[in-house]
Amino acid sequence: MNKEQEIDVDQISDDDLLYRRFHPISLRRDGSITYAAYMRPKTTIPDPEISVNLAIKTTPEETLAAASPIFGLGMLKVGDIRRMGFTVRYSPSRGNKAHCIIEGAKTEKDCHLLAEITQVHTFPPSRSNT
Amino acid sequence: MLAFANSYTSGALNTQFSGSVVATAGPKTHAATPKPTLTSGTLPESWIQRALDQLDDIAKLGPDWDSYGADPPSSLAITIASELLLIVNQKFGKLAYEESQPQIVAPRPDGGIQIEWGTRPVEIAVHANPSGSLGYLYINRQGDISEYKEVSSASWSEVLQLIAKVVFTVSR
Secondary structure, X not given: OOXXXXXXXXXXXXXXXXXXXXXXXXXXXXXXXXXXXXXXXXXXXXXXXXXXXXXXXXOHHHHXXXXXXXXXXXXXXXXXXXXXOOEEEEOOEOXXXXXXXXXXXXXXXXXXXXXXOOEEEEOOHHHOOO | OHHHHHHOOOOOOOOOOOOOOXXXXXXXXXXXOOOOOOOOXXXXXXXXXXXXXXXXXXXXXXXXXXXXXXOOOOHHHHHHHHHHHHHHHHHHOOOOHHHHOOOEEEEOOOOOEEEEEEEOOEEEEEEEOOOOOEEEEEEEOOOOOOEEEEEEEEOHHHHHHHHHHHHHHHOO
16 A cells, blocks of 8 residues: 555545536536436446545646546535445545545435535536626 | 326327427337327427527537547437427426426436426436436425435326426425
């Protein structure tokens, strides 16, 4: 286990924030995001390993820059996620030292609960004026 | 509330749908459950035109539109979604204009279309599947116990009844 991996779930505080990119089509008229943003890519199945970035190890700009420029950015609080019964695991990769995984989403309800606690940090460029 | 909802989702629905607003190039197949049809006529000036324009844009999406390998929207799902929007507009639009307006009309990575109505405490997300069937996630948290209902294949009447519940609960 390298030094980065030594940060385990206990060291991620309830007050820590996580970033999650979302496609512009996930944005609802009321400014919230749809639960479909937490489905496994290419499917309509809840994602059991939801990729997020730990805010203290990155920036919103860096997180957005790692994908297509059309994406927006959502933000979740770790404590809110844990209270719902999900876990947050630190899972850095060579290209992303901030990478974490939210584990435990099994149903559309789970995805909906996560979408509800997601605050939009940065609107997608195409929707910034709405 | 349920009776009110029922009154808008049952009854004679045997008039002819005047045709799709959205181009449908794919093979013609039928939805798994019988669906109500619409009377012909000019589309009213309302959210419906915007929603159908959105569907037109969605229909043009190609493979990998989400950059994560999504399938392009199925023409059958587009057709089903446009018919659902037209029916909701026709049945509920005059009585609850704002609330009958969907929160989102969006493609799904499997080629389906998702349409959502309502906000907390009562919401529904309906998905027109690539095969032409309808499914939904219904959420009702008005009482002490939250109700989450996930259905992968539902009838048109069931879906319309739940949309009515959402629209007329939110509009109260």
